[in-house]
Amino acid sequence: MILIYAILAWCLVLSTCWLFVSQCQIGLGNVKRLHQVPCYKCKYFTNSRYLKCTVNPYFACSEAAIDCHDYQPQKPLNL
Template identity: 45%
Template sequence: MLQLLRFLIDTIQPFLVPICFVCAWAFMSAIAWSLWTVVRDSVESSKRLHQIPCSHCQYFTGDYRLKCTVQPSIASTEVAIDCLDYQPKTNPLLY
C-alpha cells in the first residue's frame, strides 16, 4: 500500500509546481476582478445618488423628521431625481 502511495506521489510531483502556480494566479485574478467590480459599482451608485436634487430645493427642510414639505415619502431617494415639484432655492444663503 505504501509503495503504491509513493509511486503516485512521485508521478504527480513534477506537475504540482505548475498546477499551484496557475491556481495561485487564478486566485489573485479573481480577487482583482472582484475588487474592480466593487469599485465600478460604487462609482456608478455614487453618480446616481449625486443626481438627487433635494438639498437644493426650496421645499427641502433638512430636518430628519420631515425632509420635504411637498413630497416627504420620496425625499432624498432615487425616486426624487425626476421630481416634478422641484424648485431651486431662491436665496443662496440658505444652502
C-alpha cells in the same frame, strides 16, 4: 504539481482583483446617480431628520426624487 498550485494561486489573485475593480465600478455608478438628487437645492427641503420634504416626504433624498415634478430651486439669500 507545483506548477498547478502556482497557476491556481495566480487565478485566485486575478479573480479577486477583477471582482474588486468591478465592485468599485458599480459603487461609482451608484454614487454618480445619487449625486443627481436635487433635494438639497429645493425650497421645500427642510433639512430635518423627521421631515425631509414638505411636499414629497416619502421620496425625499432617494433615487425616486431625481425627476421630482415639484422641484423648485431655492432663492439665494440677499445680504
